[in-house]
Amino acid sequence: MSESHTGGMNLTVKVWRQDGPDVEGEFKSYAMRDVSPDMSFLEMLDVLNEMLILSGEEPVAFDHDCREGICGMCSLVINGQAHGPDAETTTCQLHMRRFGDGDTIHIEPFRVGAFPVVRDLVVDRSAFDRIIAAGGYISANTGAAPDANATPIPKDAAELAMDAAACIGCGACAAACPNSAAMLFVAAKVSHLSELPQGVPERDRRVLDMVGSMDAEGFGNCTNHYECMAACPKGIDVENIARMNREYAVAVLRARD
Ligand code: SF4
Ligand code: FES
Numbered sequence: 001m002s003e004s005h006t007g008g009m010n011l012t013v014k015v016w017r018q019d020g021p022d023v024e025g026e027f028k029s030y031a032m033r034d035v036s037p038d039m040s041f042l043e044m045l046d047v048l049n050e051m052l053i054l055s056g057e058e059p060v061a062f063d064h065d066c067r068e069g070i071c072g073m074c075s076l077v078i079n080g081q082a083h084g085p086d087a088e089t090t091t092c093q094l095h096m097r098r099f100g101d102g103d104t105i106h107i108e109p110f111r112v113g114a115f116p117v118v119r120d121l122v123v124d125r126s127a128f129d130r131i132i133a134a135g136g137y138i139s140a141n142t143g144a145a146p147d148a149n150a151t152p153i154p155k156d157a158a159e160l161a162m163d164a165a166a167c168i169g170c171g172a173c174a175a176a177c178p179n180s181a182a183m184l185f186v187a188a189k190v191s192h193l194s195e196l197p198q199g200v201p202e203r204d205r206r207v208l209d210m211v212g213s214m215d216a217e218g219f220g221n222c223t224n225h226y227e228c229m230a231a232c233p234k235g236i237d238v239e240n241i242a243r244m245n246r247e248y249a250v251a252v253l254r255a256r257d
Pocket of ligand 2: 063064065066067068069070071073074090091
């Protein structure tokens with residue numbers, strides 16, 4: 001693949017088209033001319049859809065919302081990589097200058113059994129919402145806004161929690177994992193609360209219920225491929241998985257007491 005480019009590019013995009021969850025899909029090939037290297041990847045898909053609508057074809061269904069790398073909706077596999085070729089970059093933040101004139105780009109939905117295809121490039125990621133819901137509430141009194149230093153939090157713990165809280169729930173970790181494991185996502189959510197004093201009272205129940213929900217949704221197990229961390233647009237570290245495994249083991253032992 002050739003690198004940066006200044007003029008308009010001619011591209012072949014091969015897009016996964018699938019009319020619904022229960023029908024077979026296939027790649028369809030579209031020729032695009034004079035694609036600006038300054039477009040984002042999603043803007044390129046917008047242009048493709050305008051082209052398809054003008055020619056009387058169904059536009060390609062794809063998910064997006066913020067287009068700022070925050071919401072986690074733009075979940076695509078681009079040339080075999082979840083969120084495409086750039087490290088720590090969501091699909092909406094990827095730019096066409098990353099591709100070269102004459103390139104062929106394959107675009108397909110996340111391939112995870114627990115994320116069924118809804119249509120074309122859209123998958124149903126509500127399994128993640130159910131795992132979050134299984135985590136339940138924290139019992140810290142919200143009341144009036146407390147003084148910022150009323151609950152002392154060690155700097156290391158605050159930084160670990162903030163790093164884990166950067167997870168946007170996009171699902172790229174599960175899509176990149178050969179086992180379709182969602183452990184990086186679940187570990188980020190578990191760490192983000194259990195590292196803080198406000199999250200401690202429910203920590204055992206939370207990790208047991210979230211891991212139980214993850215298993216019930218049909219996600220696989222981690223066997224240390226680290227593909228999740230490589231694909232994660234927010235740089236969530238696999239150390240969170242080790243932390244969650246320890247947290248889970250302790251919670252199981254305490255539940256037996
Ligand atoms: S851990 Fe990373 S890849 Fe997985 S859902 Fe969170 S942000 Fe996405
Ligand atoms: S559209 Fe929100 S993260 Fe990409």
